Amino acid sequence: MVQLNMNRVAMALLIALAVVVVACGKKAPVTQPTAPPAATAPPARPATPPPPPQRVEESLPVPEQPLREDTIGNKSLDDVNRASPFTPSFFALDSAELDNAGRAIVAANAEIMKKYPTWVVTVEGHCDERGTAEYNLALGERRAVAVKTYLIALGVAPDRLRAVSYGKEFPFDAGHTDTAWSMNRRAHFVITSR
Amino acid sequence: MKRFAFGVGGWVLGIVLAGLSAAALTAQQPSEIQLVISGEPGTPPRYAVPDFIALTPDSADMAKTLGRVLWDDLNFEREFYMVPRDTYATIPLARTPEDVPFAAWRELGADAVVFGTVQKTDANTVRVQIRLFNVRSRQSVFAKEYTGSSANPRLYAHTMSDEIHQQQRALRGVARTKLTFSSDRNREKIAGPVDNRDVKEIYIADYDGENQRRVTTNRQLNIMPVWSPDARSIAYTSYRRGYPDIFIALIYQGLQETPTNGVGQNWLPVFSPDGTRICFTSNRDGNPELYVMDRDGSGVRRVTNNPAIDTTPTWSPNGTQIAFTSDRPGQPQIYIVGADGLNLRRITTMDSYADRPTWAPAPFNEIAYAARTGPGFDIKVFDLASGTTRQITFGEGSNESPAFSPNGRHLVFTSTRANDRVQVFTMGRDGRNVKQITRDANNYTPGWSN
Structure with a gap:
């Protein structure tokens, strides 16, 4: 379970990085070239002299914070949610407790909410298909409220948050495997206004 | 087993309008009969429900639907043994209640048989009649007429089924639910x-x-x-x-x-x-x-x-x-x-x-x-x-x-x-x-x- 969560966090970080790079690519402003913080880049670089293709790579824009905010600011609400800056947090079977990995994700999401103080966010509680449809509405509610409560503890204003349970109505992964179920037991963050 | 003193002979009239049934009972020619049809001792009564008779050519489809749906409805509560409809082929078709071939139905083992008719009275309305016969006594124990919309013929079968369950078994059927x-x-x-x-x-x-x-x-x-x-x-x-x-x-x-x-x-x-x-x-x-x-x-x-x-x-x-x-x-x-x-x-x-x-x-x-x-x-x-x-x-x-x-x-x-x-x-x-x-x-x- 811990292994799974670590992988998930790593994957979430990679996806977030990819989103940032892609988002910045659209703007393509002329800024001071700096190498992107790629994990695989340093060992390869000292061995060979920089050929022309590498120069193209170096001219990619820097993922600066102001640029990123502008990019999000220019998108529609639906597009922002499609490439959401938020990461879902996940739960154990029949549980609404945030574990360490879940708290770390919610804390990162809280930082984003503080960066965009006008955003109003719905925290959706979701369940996997192994519970009943009826009881899962209450379990999803408990998950959403657990995340909302932690966000408030981290300093997010309560009036910017709504907790809504969707039970097992909207699985993220329609499969019937352990992996699918673990992806479906989640709190999903949706920006409803900004 | 209850015995009822009950009149039969004429059609007992019921009216179905816009999907709502209102039954009116009238008794004629009083006679003492066994109203509830029973089977052989220890077994449920065996019911046969052939196609209804189409009295007008444009009601032929409805006649088939009524027989089939009524058979299914009566089967649902498991109070009767329903004689399979594909075994009726050898039974001569009755055009009137007087023609019902009771001997042939008895041979097939039926204790009860339905005789029903349907006719279109104008473009949008139908008249459906049903009698339930005790095959042994050859007496009609249930007889009704319904008139109303032709939009949903299944509703007539559902209504008949509920009323037959009520009369024969004192059971509230669910065919109209x-x-x-x-x-x-x-x-x-x-x-x-x-x-x-x-x-x-x-x-x-x-x-x-x-x-x-x-x-x-x-x-x-x-x-x-x-x-x-x-x-x-x-x-x-x-x-x-x-x-x-x-x-x-x-x-x-x-x-x-x-x-x-x-x-x-x-x-x-x-x-x-x-x-x-x-x-x-x-x-x-x-x-x-x-x-x-x-x-x-x-x-x-x-x-x-x-x-x-x-x-x-x-x-x-x-x-x-x-x-x-x-x-x-x-x-x-x-x-x-x-x-x-x-x-x-x-x-x-x-x-x-x-x-x-x-x-x-x-x-x-x-x-x-x-x-x-x-x-x-x-x-x-x-x-x-x-x-x-x-x-x-x-x-x-x-x-x-x-x-x-x-x-x-x-x-x-x-x-x-x-x-x-x-x-x-x-x-x-x-x-x-x-x-x-x-x-x-x-x-x-x-x-x-x-």
Whole structure:
């Protein structure tokens, strides 16, 4: 379970990085070239002299914070949610407790909410298909409220948050495997206004 | 066996107008007869239902439909042995009640045989007549005439079946009852910030799965419908405002009510047996608790008060108690509490997970529910008098969301047994005679009307 969560966090970080790079690519402003913080880049670089293709790579824009905010600011609400800056947090079977990995994700999401103080966010509680449809509405509610409560503890204003349970109505992964179920037991963050 | 002094001879007239039946009984030529048709000792009576006779050429299709549907309806309650229709080929067709070949029917082993006619009286109306004959005595024990719309001939068969069950077995049939359920069959996606979320709308169907029709059209998430006791309204949970709330569809008027007046989030409504109150789950005080309100939303009373989850209510037949699901022991279990919030007791103790209690109507003193029995769920029934539990599905798919028929002899439920999808099925209260009701896409959380 811990292994799974670590992988998930790593994957979430990679996806977030990819989103940032892609988002910045659209703007393509002329800024001071700096190498992107790629994990695989340093060992390869000292061995060979920089050929022309590498120069193209170096001219990619820097993922600066102001640029990123502008990019999000220019998108529609639906597009922002499609490439959401938020990461879902996940739960154990029949549980609404945030574990360490879940708290770390919610804390990162809280930082984003503080960066965009006008955003109003719905925290959706979701369940996997192994519970009943009826009881899962209450379990999803408990998950959403657990995340909302932690966000408030981290300093997010309560009036910017709504907790809504969707039970097992909207699985993220329609499969019937352990992996699918673990992806479906989640709190999903949706920006409803900004 | 009861004996009735009852007159027969002329047609007993009944009138069916716009789907509503009003029966008027008139007696002529009094004579002493055995009204109830019995079978051989120790066996149920054997019924034969051939095609009806089309008295006008344009009613030929209806004549076939009436025979077939009436046979199915009479078969559903398992009170009669229904002689298979494909064995009737050798029996000469009777054009009038006087021509019924009783000797041939007797040879086939039938104790009772139906003779029916249908004719179109104008473009949109029909006249349907039926007689039920005792094959041994050759006497008509049930005779009726119905006139009305030709739009839904099945309704005439359903009405006859219910009336025959009432007369022959003192049994309230369910042939005119309806089901409701939630379905994603339109394969639409909900518009909004998150992609790939299926629209679910509320549907209704006849008890046998025919005439499936959509009730809601809001292209949102609409789930967990239940019928009002007068079978004219459906209460359900809808997310059309972005959070779960209770809506009531007055299906024959095209109107909608929102009784909770915007207080909190509310879900899983159930009407009290007299239709005056609704019990539901709400988070208005911070976590899921049960509340009761009057049908119009006034007079809200809190029923449960516990930091655990309390949800999924169902009323006792006399409206004084509520069974529900609570996870106060750590896992969801079934409890009973007075509608006033007093006298709480737990009834499930052997299941790791139990939900969706549904209280059977009288005279059955029992509660059906879904219990985790492995990777999925099965339907179990708790007998309140003896405290014993019986299981009625056995791991054929995952089986959830049971609801009783109004006569308590059947349940509707969902199962994944047919394919990878969730479908609605009915079965007897003993778990036998499972019948698939829906086939298209997924269909969830059914309810059964009075």
